[in-house]
Amino acid sequence: MESFENIIKTHYLYPAALFAESEPHLVDTILGSCVAVCIFDPVKKIGGINHYMLPFWNGTGLASPKYGNIAIQKLVEKMLAMGAQKENLQAKIFGGGEVIETKSNHFKIGERNIEIAEKTLAEMRIKITGKSIGGKQGRKIRFNTETGVVLMKLIQKQNA
Amino acid sequence: MLTDKQFIEELKQRLTQSGECHEMLRKQGEELQLVNKKLSESEALKSHFISNITNEIVNPFSSILGLSKNIIAAKDTDIVKIKSMAELIHSEAFELDFQLRNIFTAARIEAGEVSPDYIKTDINLVISSIIIAYKYKAEQKQLKINFSFEIDKNLTKDHYFRTDPEKLKLIISNLLSNSIKYSNAASRIEVKAWIDHGLLKVMVKDFGIGIDKKNLEIIFDRFQRLDSSINSLNTGHGLGLSVTKSLLELFNGEIEIASKRGVGSIFTITIPEGDESNTDGYALDGNEFIFGNSEDGVF
Numbered sequence: 001m002e003s004f005e006n007i008i009k010t011h012y013l014y015p016a017a018l019f020a021e022s023e024p025h026l027v028d029t030i031l032g033s034c035v036a037v038c039i040f041d042p043v044k045k046i047g048g049i050n051h052y053m054l055p056f057w058n059g060t061g062l063a064s065p066k067y068g069n070i071a072i073q074k075l076v077e078k079m080l081a082m083g084a085q086k087e088n089l090q091a092k093i094f095g096g097g098e099v100i101e102t103k104s105n106h107f108k109i110g111e112r113n114i115e116i117a118e119k120t121l122a123e124m125r126i127k128i129t130g131k132s133i134g135g136k137q138g139r140k141i142r143f144n145t146e147t148g149v150v151l152m153k154l155i156q157k158q159n160a
Numbered sequence: 161m162l163t164d165k166q167f168i169e170e171l172k173q174r175l176t177q178s179g180e181c182h183e184m185l186r187k188q189g190e191e192l193q194l195v196n197k198k199l200s201e202s203e204a205l206k207s208h209f210i211s212n213i214t215n216e217i218v219n220p221f222s223s224i225l226g227l228s229k230n231i232i233a234a235k236d237t238d239i240v241k242i243k244s245m246a247e248l249i250h251s252e253a254f255e256l257d258f259q260l261r262n263i264f265t266a267a268r269i270e271a272g273e274v275s276p277d278y279i280k281t282d283i284n285l286v287i288s289s290i291i292i293a294y295k296y297k298a299e300q301k302q303l304k305i306n307f308s309f310e311i312d313k314n315l316t317k318d319h320y321f322r323t324d325p326e327k328l329k330l331i332i333s334n335l336l337s338n339s340i341k342y343s344n345a346a347s348r349i350e351v352k353a354w355i356d357h358g359l360l361k362v363m364v365k366d367f368g369i370g371i372d373k374k375n376l377e378i379i380f381d382r383f384q385r386l387d388s389s390i391n392s393l394n395t396g397h398g399l400g401l402s403v404t405k406s407l408l409e410l411f412n413g414e415i416e417i418a419s420k421r422g423v424g425s426i427f428t429i430t431i432p433e434g435d436e437s438n439t440d441g442y443a444l445d446g447n448e449f450i451f452g453n454s455e456d457g458v459f
Contacts, residue, residue, distance in 0.1 A: 092451050129439070129451075131441075132449060149450065152450075
């Protein structure tokens with residue numbers, strides 16, 4: 001559907017940023033151990049997405065959407081301000097792979113990023129309708145903010 | 161104080177007890193010896209495996225390094241040569257990637273870290289993509305791979321089947337890779353997939369060297385490779401089928417083999433549909449996914 005893609009605007013979402021606009025967009029982003037939460041209101045057809053790198057804001061420095069707990073909260077607030085209804089919201093979560101193999105188990109950034117997404121969304125009573133998380137591969141995703149559909153490709157380390 | 165009679169009784173009892181203990185010890189000793197034998201066998205297999213694996217990994221790496229160096233040094237006009245070298249690099253890297261996947265999966269299975277991630281999967285696309293990936297290898301042996309997929313009308317939502325595409329891919333890749341390895345040149349391989357009473361069945365049939373009846377039992381053991389005369393010609397580490405079997409067990413699936421020496425082999429796997437997954441996603445070829453209802457192709 002090339003023609004369709006030509007009409008709809010595209011946006012590349014950088015790490016530690018979030019995106020929610022009233023105009024329909026295709027939002028691309030690439031994830032390793034980062035996690036992206038796509039939130040969608042199927043009634044109002046409003047979608048938003050974030051891309052965070054670390055699970056928790058430790059209270060020092062700026063409370064930026066680089067941190068999972070902040071990023072999810074900020075995204076939901078922004079969407080509610082745009083007219084989305086809290087009870088309609090659905091979430092899809094992606095990423096959190098252990099792309100870089102480490103011997104130590106202390107970091108597990110990917111795993112902790114996933115955990116904070118699941119926990120925060122559960123606290124906010126937002127249903128998770130789709131997910132592709134963990135594993136050892138990176139992911140490329142494209143979120144359609146008008147339909148809530150996410151296309152995803154696993155990034156092969158060696159392309160077979 | 162004990163009377164003499166009591167004393168004798170007591171002694172008798174102790175004697176039988178010690179006899180029993182002795183017998184038990186002897187039995188345990190025998191068991192230990194058996195376990196020891198098995199362990200040393202497995203140890204021998206393991207060290208054999210390590211020397212094998214060194215070849216498997218070092219050789220492709222050397223060729224990749226050498227070939228890529230040649231490409232860097234090649235003249236710009238030598239495009240034909242460069243292309244053929246790139247093809248060789250790709251086939252070496254492909255083989256290496258496949259071997260490493262098996263090794264890592266085996267290690268993860270042994271550590272108990274593997275669980276299936278079920279998602280509605282387009283079986284047709286998954287198998288087609290594997291065959292495309294192996295096309296080059298098959299062409300080197302002038303093999304023809306025929307693939308047929310019979311869609312059951314009962315299958316929900318077109319032909320999506322709930323399973324773990326990544327693990328299914330490894331299972332079928334192992335079967336196909338073996339078939340190619342043990343096929344005679346210029347023959348053919350048949351791959352067929354169908355749904356039978358809600359179970360996914362995939363058959364891989366070759367017309368190669370086949371397997372002896374007495375060997376059918378051990379081919380799923382770790383590090384086992386049959387026919388050492390073939391070893392020099394064929395690559396492999398003997399992990400493929402044991403990984404295949406473990407992954408099938410994870411799926412509650414089964415594998416059947418029908419084979420005759422000199423005629424060929426038929427491997428058939430049976431996999432039940434996975435539990436309901438809590439995602440609205442669909443896997444296309446095991447690498448591309450759609451989350452939500454969309455008629456669009458993947459970007």
